[in-house]
Structure formats: structure tokens, C-alpha cells
Amino acid sequence: MLELSVIREKPDWVKERLAIKNFPHLQLVDEIVELDKKRRSIQKELDDLLHKSKSISKEIGELYKQGKREEAEALKQEPKRLKEEINKLEDNFDAIKQEEFDRLIKLPNLPHSCVPKGHLPEDNVEVRSGGELPQLSGDALPHWELGEKYNILDMRLGSKLTGAGFPVFIGKGARLQRALINFFLDEARSAGYTEIQPPHLVNEKSAFATGQLPDKEGQMYHIVEDKFFLIPTAEVPLTNIYRDEIVSEADFPIKVAGYTPCFRREAGSYGKDVRGLNRVHQFDKVEIVQITHPDHSYATLEEMLEHVEGLLEKLELPYRVLRLCGGDSTFASALTYDLETYSAAQKRWLEVSSVSNFETFQSNRLKLRFRDKESKKTRLAHTLNGSALALARIVATLLENNQTPEGIVIPWALRQYTGFEIIN
RNA sequence: GGUGAGGUGGGUGAGUGGCUGAAACCACCAGUUUGCUAAACUGGCGUACUCUAACGGGUACCGCGGGUUCGAAUCCCGCCCUCACCGCCA
Numbered sequence: 001m002l003e004l005s006v007i008r009e010k011p012d013w014v015k016e017r018l019a020i021k022n023f024p025h026l027q028l029v030d031e032i033v034e035l036d037k038k039r040r041s042i043q044k045e046l047d048d049l050l051h052k053s054k055s056i057s058k059e060i061g062e063l064y065k066q067g068k069r070e071e072a073e074a075l076k077q078e079p080k081r082l083k084e085e086i087n088k089l090e091d092n093f094d095a096i097k098q099e100e101f102d103r104l105i106k107l108p109n110l111p112h113s114c115v116p117k118g119h120l121p122e123d124n125v126e127v128r129s130g131g132e133l134p135q136l137s138g139d140a141l142p143h144w145e146l147g148e149k150y151n152i153l154d155m156r157l158g159s160k161l162t163g164a165g166f167p168v169f170i171g172k173g174a175r176l177q178r179a180l181i182n183f184f185l186d187e188a189r190s191a192g193y194t195e196i197q198p199p200h201l202v203n204e205k206s207a208f209a210t211g212q213l214p215d216k217e218g219q220m221y222h223i224v225e226d227k228f229f230l231i232p233t234a235e236v237p238l239t240n241i242y243r244d245e246i247v248s249e250a251d252f253p254i255k256v257a258g259y260t261p262c263f264r265r266e267a268g269s270y271g272k273d274v275r276g277l278n279r280v281h282q283f284d285k286v287e288i289v290q291i292t293h294p295d296h297s298y299a300t301l302e303e304m305l306e307h308v309e310g311l312l313e314k315l316e317l318p319y320r321v322l323r324l325c326g327g328d329s330t331f332a333s334a335l336t337y338d339l340e341t342y343s344a345a346q347k348r349w350l351e352v353s354s355v356s357n358f359e360t361f362q363s364n365r366l367k368l369r370f371r372d373k374e375s376k377k378t379r380l381a382h383t384l385n386g387s388a389l390a391l392a393r394i395v396a397t398l399l400e401n402n403q404t405p406e407g408i409v410i411p412w413a414l415r416q417y418t419g420f421e422i423i424n
Numbered sequence: 425g426g427u428g429a430g431g432u433g434g435g436u437g438a439g440u441g442g443c444u445g446a447a448a449c450c451a452c453c454a455g456u457u458u459g460c461u462a463a464a465c466u467g468g469c470g471u472a473c474u475c476u477a478a479c480g481g482g483u484a485c486c487g488c489g490g491g492u493u494c495g496a497a498u499c500c501c502g503c504c505c506u507c508a509c510c511g512c513c514a
Contacts, residue, residue: 040473040474040475043473043474043475043483044474044475044482044483046483047473047474047475047482047483047484048482048483050482050483050484051482051483053494053495054483054495056494056495057442057493057494057495058442058443058495059494060442060494060495061441061442061443061494061495062442062443064442065442065443072494073494075494076493076494076495077494078494079494079495080494082494083494246434246470246471367471367472378471378472
């Protein structure tokens with residue numbers, strides 16, 4: 001959620017920035033400015049009335065104490081009359097506040113100044129790349145066929161148990177998953193993150209605070225009976241740990257990491273994009289989250305990006321780093337880097353990580369603040385997160401790129417975790 | 425799931441209708457004292473919205489939401505959560 005003060009002070013600039021994200025409803029900004037003005041004038045009026053009513057009540061109390069019953073009784077009429085006025089004004093105030101809020105939550109975050117305009121994946125900027133694209137022979141198999149061939153991945157079984165898009169990993173496939181999770185968690189710990197095991201279901205407040213609600217409601221699985229949501233990413237519980245907190249500046253940077261399965265409905269996806277592990281309803285992911293001082297968040301973003309790149313290098317996977325254009329970056333982020341690996345049998349890039357700085361967009365909803373040393377006032381902290389890494393697609397790339405006539409070769413860094421060197 | 429007790433500021437905890445945005449203590453911050461540290465003493469110390477050029481005001485908030493009343497932390501209703509015991513149970 002954007003900060004009201006920014007909209008109030010620089011509405012034109014806000015609109016300019018929103019245009020880069022191709023946000024079509026720029027009139028919302030003007031409407032908010034108007035509503036805000038109205039809201040504040042009503043609040044002044046309301047506060048004055050409340051003040052009047054309150055002081056009369058105090059007076060009545062005084063009179064009773066002095067034994068002046070009749071005078072007290074006589075005074076009771078005035079606050080009673082004021083109350084009607086106050087109630088009306090309050091209704092009005094609440095309605096306007098609600099209208100303002102409804103508009104405010106529709107505005108996406110403002111993109112950072114380096115975010116390119118655009119709305120197509122082609123408009124994303126390749127920042128750098130790493131690793132060598134593997135040369136596979138013509139009869140190289142896509143990962144879903146490899147999964148079947150070596151009996152390590154069964155999509156059809158998942159359909160039987162649950163539905164399409166719920167993979168089942170078997171034998172060395174399952175062990176590979178577990179190895180990757182452990183590897184990623186160990187790497188995160190070495191990088192200074194505290195490991196957390198959060199709940200996999202969250203309540204509405206949490207889903208709202210990180211921006212999943214109301215924007216992406218349709219993308220989450222919903223437990224209707226208890227009003228819980230299955231998490232689409234560990235970002236939600238990990239960041240919400242700090243909801244309604246005023247942290248100490250000395251605690252920065254706060255670094256937490258956690259492994260969770262992620263559940264996504266992926267409504268509207270179809271075709272070859274969703275084959276095998278390319279797009280599934282449940283996948284495993286290790287997420288890293290940092291909470292920092294606003295002055296340092298962009299340095300932190302680079303640090304997190306480097307961490308994820310390091311993982312891909314250790315896994316010997318070819319990758320590229322994209323700076324997302326305005327139209328392609330998410331609702332809540334100010335700047336996002338996507339990392340993609342090249343899946344050589346499919347001959348396509350797969351997104352395996354997304355590293356974002358949300359600046360104060362999430363913390364404003366979270367009410368996550370810190371006390372500024374100099375001004376002694378509370379300020380919103382910056383939140384960041386990144387996948388480090390998302391498993392399903394990593395596995396897809398790994399299987400495809402490392403296939404040999406003898407079997408699928410496990411990268412060196414993973415062997416101490418898998419306990420085997422080859423899947424055959 | 426059942427029954428009972430309870431939810432007050434960073435912490436402990438007082439407060440059953442007005443003088444309570446909230447005692448006291450602890451923690452914390454600033455200062456005095458001190459060779460240093462400690463102790464002692466003095467002062468300060470919630471959040472949000474809002475008015476003001478500023479000084480300084482106003483309003484709301486005692487788990488959340490409603491109600492009664494001139495007036496609610498305090499009374500009433502609903503919900504949430506915590507603890508204890510019982511039941512069930514990986």
C-alpha cells in the first residue's frame with residue numbers, strides 16, 4: 001500500500017511512476033487526494049464536536065460531586081443532542097475513509113527509477129548471465145519423459161491422488177528434492193539467515209499484509225471453514241512475523257529463511273507451458289527475507305541477488321538475470337530481478353527465482369516500523385524477499401541438462417546431500 | 425469438543441462508572457553526583473490520525489466488534505486469543 005503522504009504531496013509524480021507499470025486507473029490518484037482532503041476536514045469537525053461533548057460530560061461529573069444535581073441534569077440535554085450530530089458525521093467519516101482505502105489498496109507499488117517501461121517479457125532487461133548452455137544430442141528427453149524413464153517423477157499419479165499439476169516424486173527423485181532443500185537451507189544459514197519453520201496456512205490479515213489479498217485472491221487455495229489460505233510462498237508467513245512490530249534499528253538487517261511447500265491455483269494457465277514441472281500447483285521452495293533500513297535496501301537487494309546466483313553456480317546451471325519491466329513486475333514490488341535457468345531439452349528459459357525490493361509497500365500494510373535514531377520517530381522499514389530457490393523447475397532443468405547415456409549426473413555440490421552421484 | 429479463569433503501556437501489575445491515556449515497580453533514555461564502574465537522586469519515556477509557521481493543541485485506542493449511559497478500561501452482547509482441567513488423539 002502506497003503511503004498517503006506521498007500521494008498527497010506528489011500526486012503527479014505518483015501518476016508518472018504508475019504509468020511505467022502500465023497502471024490504467026490513474027484517476028484513482030486524484031480521487032484519493034480529493035477524498036483525503038474531505039476526510040481530514042470531516043475529522044476536524046468531528047474531533048471538535050467530540051471535544052465539546054466530552055468536556056460537558058466532565059462538567060456534569062464535577063457538578064454531581066459538588067452536589068448540584070439539578071444543574072447537572074439540565075446539562076445532560078446538550079451532549080445528547082451533540083451525539084446525534086456526531087453519529088451522522090461518524091457515518092460519513094467512515095464511509096469516506098472506506099472509499100479512500102478501497103482506492104488506495106488498488107494502487108500497485110511505484111517502480112524504482114531504473115525500471116524500464118514496457119509490458120512484454122521482451123521488455124525485460126537482461127542484466128547478466130552465467131554458465132554455459134549445454135549441447136545436448138538430438139534425442140535428449142524433456143524432464144517429464146526422463147521422470148518416467150527413471151521412475152523418479154510421476155505426474156499421472158499426482159492426478160490420481162489429487163489433480164493435475166500435483167507432482168509425485170519417487171525414490172531418487174524424492175531424495176533429490178530433499179537434498180536440494182537441505183542444500184538451500186544450509187547455504188542460507190551460511191549467508192546469515194535464521195532458519196524458520198512457519199505455518200503453511202495463513203489467515204486473512206497475513207495474506208492482506210504482504211499483498212496477496214485482495215489482488216491475488218483467485219490464485220490462492222482457500223480453506224473456507226476456517227478462513228485460512230494455503231501459502232503461495234513462504235514470503236507470506238516469514239514477512240508477517242514482523243507485522244505490527246516496531247523493531248530496533250540495531251536489529252537491521254533482519255534475515256530469515258524458510259522452507260515450505262507453495263500452493264498456487266494457477267487459474268488460467270494451459271498449454272505446453274504447464275507440461276511436467278514447468279507450472280505446478282504445489283512445489284517446494286526455500287525463501288529468503290530481509291528487513292532493512294530504507295537507506296540500505298537496494299544494496300541488500302544486490303546482496304540477495306548474488307546469493308541466488310551463487311546457488312545456481314554451485315548447481316552448475318546456466319542462468320540469466322532479468323530486471324523486470326514495469327508491466328511485468330508484480331503488484332507489490334518496486335524492483336524485481338527474475339532469475340531463469342536454461343532447460344536444454346525443452347530449449348526454454350524457466351523462471352526459478354524472483355528477488356524483489358518492496359520498499360515500504362508491504363511494511364505500510366504490515367505496520368512494520370523502526371525508530372529512527374535521529375528524529376526519534378517511527379518510520380516504515382523496507383522489506384525484501386527472494387526465492388533461493390524454487391525446486392520444481394530447478395529439478396526440471398537439472399534432469400534435462402545433466403542427462404547422459406549412462407543416466408542423470410548429480411552436480412558436485414549436491415552429492416553430499418543426495419548420497420548418490422547418478423540417477424540411472 | 426466441554427468446563428472454568430483471564431486478556432491493561434517494552435515487562436510485571438493496580439485500577440468495577442467521571443479527578444485514568446491509565447498508579448506503582450522494572451527496563452530504557454537524558455542529566456546530577458562520582459577518579460572509573462556501580463549505587464543514589466532528578467527529569468523524560470505508548471501508538472495512530474489530525475490542527476498549527478512554530479510553541480502547543482484536539483481526537484481515538486486498555487484483545488477485536490457492537491450496545492447501555494450525559495460520561496465506559498470499568499456494565500451488557502457477540503467474536504478472537506491465552507492458560508488450566510476433562511475428553512479425543514499423531
